[in-house]
Amino acid sequence: MTLIKQIFLHADTETILSIPLSRRQPPDRLIWGYTLEGNFSVNSAYKVALSLASDTTSGSASNTQEQGLFWHTVWNHRIPNKVKTFTWKACQDILPTKVNLRCRQVLEDATCEACGLDPEATDHLLWDCQQPRETWELSGIPFDITGIRYRDFKDLLWYLIFTKHVDRDLLALIVTVAWCMWFNRNKTRLGSPRQPSHEILHKARLILEEFQLAHF
Numbered sequence: 001m002t003l004i005k006q007i008f009l010h011a012d013t014e015t016i017l018s019i020p021l022s023r024r025q026p027p028d029r030l031i032w033g034y035t036l037e038g039n040f041s042v043n044s045a046y047k048v049a050l051s052l053a054s055d056t057t058s059g060s061a062s063n064t065q066e067q068g069l070f071w072h073t074v075w076n077h078r079i080p081n082k083v084k085t086f087t088w089k090a091c092q093d094i095l096p097t098k099v100n101l102r103c104r105q106v107l108e109d110a111t112c113e114a115c116g117l118d119p120e121a122t123d124h125l126l127w128d129c130q131q132p133r134e135t136w137e138l139s140g141i142p143f144d145i146t147g148i149r150y151r152d153f154k155d156l157l158w159y160l161i162f163t164k165h166v167d168r169d170l171l172a173l174i175v176t177v178a179w180c181m182w183f184n185r186n187k188t189r190l191g192s193p194r195q196p197s198h199e200i201l202h203k204a205r206l207i208l209e210e211f212q213l214a215h216f
């Protein structure tokens with residue numbers, strides 16, 4: 001009893017001491033409180049983890065609102081549907097990059113063909129590789145592509161929308177430039193020459209101008 005009082009807070013001590021002891025006085029043993037038998041099982045632990053996760057999700061209303069605002073902002077861009085689809089896929093990290101194809105066991109070597117140095121993942125392709133870095137620098141778009149580590153494309157857009165508060169037109173240009181990088185990468189894989197950064201930027205601006213002239 002003294003030991004219990006030393007270890008636990010007063011309220012807990014009372015609760016513990018009010019638990020009736022078995023008359024048989026079996027030896028002490030560890031009990032897992034989430035099964036009838038008191039034995040640990042992976043299945044029961046999984047159910048506990050799921051219930052904890054759902055509690056966390058239901059409690060984060062502001063996070064859900066931000067998610068809604070994020071997708072609303074992305075979907076309401078004045079950009080062609082092909083760029084919207086690309087943006088959604090890039091945010092979900094389901095573009096058929098070499099890293100994603102390797103995950104699906106479609107190919108073995110995921111090395112980026114532009115630099116020959118790193119695996120061609122979405123982040124590498126759109127801002128980490130040398131050419132995208134050059135393209136973003138040349139674009140004059142005022143965000144620090146090199147100073148911050150973005151987990152994925154969604155993380156990057158999230159940062160631009162909620163931290164940098166970039167306006168809609170700039171955001172439209174950013175995702176269209178990213179689409180042009182992806183388009184250029186695909187054409188290069190089919191044998192076309194790699195477009196220099198200024199051409200990618202020019203093409204992105206042209207796409208937006210033509211689309212906006214045709215729709216507004």
Ligand SMILES: [Zn+2]
Binds near residue numbers: 118129
């Ligand atoms: Zn590369």
